[in-house]
Amino acid sequence: MASPPSAYPREWRQGAGAFGRNFGDYAVSWTAAQGGKFVAASVLHEDPRYYPSQRKNWLQRGAHAIGFVIIDRSDSGHARLAVSNFAGAFSGAFVGNAYLPDPYANRSHALARSGLGLAGFASNNLVEEFRPEIRKVAHAFHLPWFGK
Numbered sequence: 001m002a003s004p005p006s007a008y009p010r011e012w013r014q015g016a017g018a019f020g021r022n023f024g025d026y027a028v029s030w031t032a033a034q035g036g037k038f039v040a041a042s043v044l045h046e047d048p049r050y051y052p053s054q055r056k057n058w059l060q061r062g063a064h065a066i067g068f069v070i071i072d073r074s075d076s077g078h079a080r081l082a083v084s085n086f087a088g089a090f091s092g093a094f095v096g097n098a099y100l101p102d103p104y105a106n107r108s109h110a111l112a113r114s115g116l117g118l119a120g121f122a123s124n125n126l127v128e129e130f131r132p133e134i135r136k137v138a139h140a141f142h143l144p145w146f147g148k
Contacts, residue, residue, distance in 0.1 A: 033089060
């Protein structure tokens with residue numbers, strides 16, 4: 001939000017109104033992504049929760065977290081294609097076509113935003129995977145927002 005694209009019109013780049021538009025874009029995109037993910041998971045009987053790896057090697061754990069964006073579990077616990085993640089990423093990205101300024105309200109930019117949505121799901125999985133280690137480091141530095 002601090003540095004919107006230079007091709008955005010002036011009202012999307014400067015002032016409180018621009019901040020509101022960019023923040024609103026983020027809020028709407030996130031809500032649409034989570035809503036699309038929930039609806040798809042409900043209809044397809046997917047379990048959208050992240051399950052941490054049981055391995056000790058940090059590379060294997062990282063690969064597991066990133067791979068969980070593509071393969072997740074069904075309600076019965078079996079591995080399957082994570083359709084809900086893709087549905088969430090696409091719904092969060094394509095909703096912007098309704099209100100973003102030209103030239104950002106098109107299919108190619110929406111597909112790029114979908115990739116960023118999937119990367120967001122991957123980064124969330126990585127945080128969940130390494131939460132115990134993150135808490136230890138945060139506790140060592142006395143960071144209050146991670147608790148004990």
